[in-house]
Amino acid sequence: xxxxxxxxxxxxxxxxxxxxxxxxxxxxxxxxxxxxxxxxxxxxxxxxxxxxxxxxxxxxxxxxxxxxxxxxxxxxxxxxxxxxxxxxxxxxxxxxxxxxxxxxxxxxxxxxxxxxxxxxxxxxxxxxxxxxxxxxxxxxxxxxxxxxxxxxxxxxxxxxxxxxxxxxxxxxxxxxxxxxxxxxxxxxxxxxxxxxxxxxxxxxxxxxxxxxxxxxxxxxxxxxxxxxxxxxxxxxxxxxxxxxxxxxxxxxxxxxxxxxxxxxxxxxxxxxxxxxxxxxxxxxxxxxxxxxxxxxxxxxxxxxxxxxxxxxxxxxxxxxxxxxxxxxxxxx
Numbered sequence: 001x002x003x004x005x006x007x008x009x010x011x012x013x014x015x016x017x018x019x020x021x022x023x024x025x026x027x028x029x030x031x032x033x034x035x036x037x038x039x040x041x042x043x044x045x046x047x048x049x050x051x052x053x054x055x056x057x058x059x060x061x062x063x064x065x066x067x068x069x070x071x072x073x074x075x076x077x078x079x080x081x082x083x084x085x086x087x088x089x090x091x092x093x094x095x096x097x098x099x100x101x102x103x104x105x106x107x108x109x110x111x112x113x114x115x116x117x118x119x120x121x122x123x124x125x126x127x128x129x130x131x132x133x134x135x136x137x138x139x140x141x142x143x144x145x146x147x148x149x150x151x152x153x154x155x156x157x158x159x160x161x162x163x164x165x166x167x168x169x170x171x172x173x174x175x176x177x178x179x180x181x182x183x184x185x186x187x188x189x190x191x192x193x194x195x196x197x198x199x200x201x202x203x204x205x206x207x208x209x210x211x212x213x214x215x216x217x218x219x220x221x222x223x224x225x226x227x228x229x230x231x232x233x234x235x236x237x238x239x240x241x242x243x244x245x246x247x248x249x250x251x252x253x254x255x256x257x258x259x260x261x262x263x264x265x266x267x268x269x270x271x272x273x274x275x276x277x278x279x280x281x282x283x284x285x286x287x288x289x290x291x292x293x294x295x296x297x298x299x300x301x302x303x304x305x306x307x308x309x310x311x312x313x314x315x316x317x318x319x320x321x322x323x324x325x326x327x328x329x330x331x332x
């Protein structure tokens with residue numbers, strides 16, 4: 001008698017995902033992120049009763065409370081805490097897949113690209129690109145948003161398609177492409193009372209000087225050795241400006257020293273009575289990256305990254321930083 005093949009048709013154990021209505025992913029994300037269940041319902045446009053029903057189903061599925069609500073506040077369970085970034089990542093991938101397009105015509109597009117970056121990179125890197133868009137992509141809308149260098153991945157949760165960030169603050173797990181190499185430097189007024197005739201500044205002079213810092217100072221992401229880090233911490237900060245853009249007008253006519261992007265400071269010095277001098281710590285490269293989610297094979301993002309590269313004169317990417325291959329870019 002032939003051997004029975006009944007085992008070949010035995011039912012396969014049902015995967016957990018098959019037991020869960022995937023429409024519950026959006027309520028789950030809202031529950032894990034919002035301060036109250038009512039606010040979670042508002043975010044996904046569901047009533048209080050519908051959200052309570054969704055929460056019960058989710059608790060049954062995971063066998064865990066996920067969130068507890070006490071005194072008007074929510075407290076995630078360990079599983080709820082672990083699920084937060086994972087659920088948000090899954091939703092980003094789903095939305096990226098559903099919005100995927102294999103074609104992009106810059107001349108006719110009416111799409112929107114959202115870019116997260118610092119003020120310095122916005123001024124120096126995006127300015128030339130944005131000025132060219134009126135001819136290259138007249139219907140493209142560009143949204144610029146500030147990036148939190150301490151938690152740059154939050155930008156993705158806030159809708160960023162592209163992140164421009166220093167390598168030191170790079171987001172793990174994203175496609176990355178080096179754009180330009182920058183270095184830390186000091187900027188002073190041409191007629192600085194003590195430093196007007198020097199090309200660099202000694203450690204002693206740096207410690208004794210009066211310093212100005214901007215709210216979004218780039219030195220937070222510069223690679224520094226212990227000496228450089230100690231010197232920055234020991235600075236006598238006399239002025240704190242609201243932004244990088246106001247640094248030049250405050251430095252001019254003063255004895256203040258600004259420390260930051262050589263790239264940005266050289267631009268200021270080319271149009272104002274300012275000088276860029278060597279900082280009193282080892283010169284280490286600060287590579288600026290373009291980053292985007294791996295699941296995004298969006299030709300719009302690829303095209304925009306290429307526009308950035310085309311408008312960066314003498315990008316100066318060191319061979320050591322060429323490990324991030326341009327082949328990561330989707331083909332247009």
